[in-house]
Amino acid sequence: xxxxxxxxxxxxxxxxxxxxxxxxxxxxxxxxxxxxxxxxxxxxxxxxxxxxxxxxxxxxxxx
Numbered sequence: 001x002x003x004x005x006x007x008x009x010x011x012x013x014x015x016x017x018x019x020x021x022x023x024x025x026x027x028x029x030x031x032x033x034x035x036x037x038x039x040x041x042x043x044x045x046x047x048x049x050x051x052x053x054x055x056x057x058x059x060x061x062x063x
Contacts, residue, residue, distance in 0.1 A: 003039045
């Protein structure tokens with residue numbers, strides 16, 4: 001998903017979303033791809049913390 005769409009869906013200013021996404025990327029939680037003027041953000045499913053979080057959410061979904 002691109003940062004513009006994230007900003008619109010969340011109702012948060014683009015600049016704030018971009019800053020937070022960059023911080024998440026620095027921590028390894030998301031990956032950023034720059035395609036021309038578009039910045040695409042993806043969850044980094046190889047991150048140990050993301051795997052743990054996903055497993056927890058899957059378990060909660062089963063309850």
